[in-house]
Amino acid sequence: MQSAINFGAGPSMIPQEVLKEAQTHLLDFHGHGLSIMEASHRSSMYEEVHNRAIEDIKTLLHVPEDYDVLFLQGGASLQFAMVPLNLSQGGVIEFVDTGTWSSKAIKEAKIMGLNTRVVASSKESGYTHIPENIAFSDEADYAYITSNNTIYGTQYKTFPDATAPLVVDASSDIFSYPIDWNKTSLLFAGAQKNAGPSGVTIVIIKRNLLERVNETVPTMLRYQTHAEANSLYNTPPTFGIYLLGLTMKWIKAQGGVEAVRQYNEEKAALLYNAIDASEGFYVGHALPGSRSLMNVSFNIKDKDKTLEAALLDLAQKEQMVGLKGHRSVGGLRASIYNAMRKEGVQALVDLMHSFAKTHR
Template sequence: MKRTHNFNAGPAAIPLAVLEKAQSELIDFKGTGMSVMELSHRSKPYEDVHNKASQMMRELMDIPEEYEVLFLQGGASLQFAMIPMNFLKSGSPAHFVMSGVWSEKALAEAAKLGETAVIGSSKDDRYTFVPEKFEDPSEGSYVHLTSNNTIYGTQWKTFPKTKLPLVADMSSDIMSRKIDVSQFSLIYAGAQKNLGPSGVTVVIVKKEMLENANQEIPSILKYATHSKQNSLYNTPPTFAIYMLSLVLEWMKEQGGLAAIEELNERKAQIIYSCIDKSGGFYRGHAKKESRSNMNITFTLENEELTKAFLKESKERGFSGLNGHRSIGGCRASAYNAVPLEACEALAEFMTEFQKKHR
């Protein structure tokens, strides 16, 4: 069996070693005579999986004790609503830094529930950069940003210091590099980019935030509910959490986040170098200072050439190189599980394609 070079934006590549481990345990998990998918979420074998995933998150990200690690459902889209439901106070606006479609969606949901304000935006420049410079608001409920923008291929390199609680959607670059968790009051991320399959959403939230949250909302939508129940208030996505735990083990075996970050920078640079040396044949969407290591976006000279590139790349064993429907072009998502060899193969193909079609 030959596996494709998987550059899909999400659901995305999962390490082959993880898939093989899951395959070996699929029918009989640790002598239970059942698959993980069949285990009761109240059983000891599953409880061990659940707690191990949480512990590994804490270890790899160096999450301080004053934070809770939660496993929820609904993806980042549910978080767009849950965050303002819990933390957006009357007369105290939520402030948003706009860097793409997902920050737009987060803002739209919050605006349905209370007062909002935009304090920084790169929309007028087609979201080609991250608006890192903005006036820090002195009052409000929180500041929200999106750390990496899958559609436009931009990424925050450093994070702002704010007087207010800082909330970040890290769905597409969580655990791709080392960060200081203590800079944030809440981090959330859908798993389907770097952490495993779709179905589970990781939330890292400061306990202090939970103490001051709105209590007049349904229990299932309260972070405190899930915190008190160890993310077992309702049936969790057990198989997705199991896969998450295997991915975290794999990350540790690779040398942790420092090693993963170094490799991700190498992978991205291989493709960006090909773009920069093409003499304009390939044109990057993002400004260089805001380039993402996760999502490398670029265009070709015209639509006909783009279609030819995507067709020929598919014939060569590449998958997921089409750009998002909203901006077109091409996109290579080089998440943690995408091997260096795949990025080298893509750069080689891009060079060959340019010579052929110049």
């Protein structure tokens, strides 16, 4: 464990093994006499790192042969615009609204003057759950969901069915469970939760969707541009991709995505059980059937700001950081991404238990 236990929502903690390996080769990358940060993205030294990272993503997520893996920039937020620019065919785009990030994606499509339709939403409940019985229409250009909602702590347990191509924003839970590619046509994610540092955006797209793009879309904003150039059309974030590659290597060493999911379930159970057993002292935001394995959002009874501040102060003294909830919902939030060890979650649970015992 690091000296600080980082529950931050992102950029979030990176596995110690990854940081140590990067540190070892920071000044001299495997005897090349220079850092990977200094290497040309056209050099064989970097291209090996680049291509290995792509292949490891394909292996870990069992990506089918007819999909391309792209490394882009601009964060996941740029994808709110790139997806409709590349996939819209002049028809309707259908969304499920489960929180801030899906709302922002809807907003971007509307800015472009595109026809949008929200087929399901949990807004009226304060985004406490994932809607049930989601029904996308057959005529949609594409359907769109956000798989995990960092702010509200909700997560899809399975992706909904869609006849139209399903687009998934998986920024905060990629590499934490296997992907059902029979349902998914495009998946994107910022790397800074489960895949490495900020600055790299992963896009995994079914190859036949690349041909949809209109010729009026700027070159840099076309998926086709980056697919044809193996994500080397312009200078990529080379050091971020290097660290992403090390993170893929780490996930493989844990036993792969399937083993990581089981471990995440065990971590989340520790924390949710502590909330449920607190007899109302702690109250989770998400309903039980929609609870996220990545982000646990909760409040202290009656949303007591004084007690909340006291717990955050005590956590800080115990070197637990990043527990303050998002400004839009308040409360507390423990982000327990892949790199968080079970010992870190147990330390938080122990602190919560002793705090509740003292302040009931």
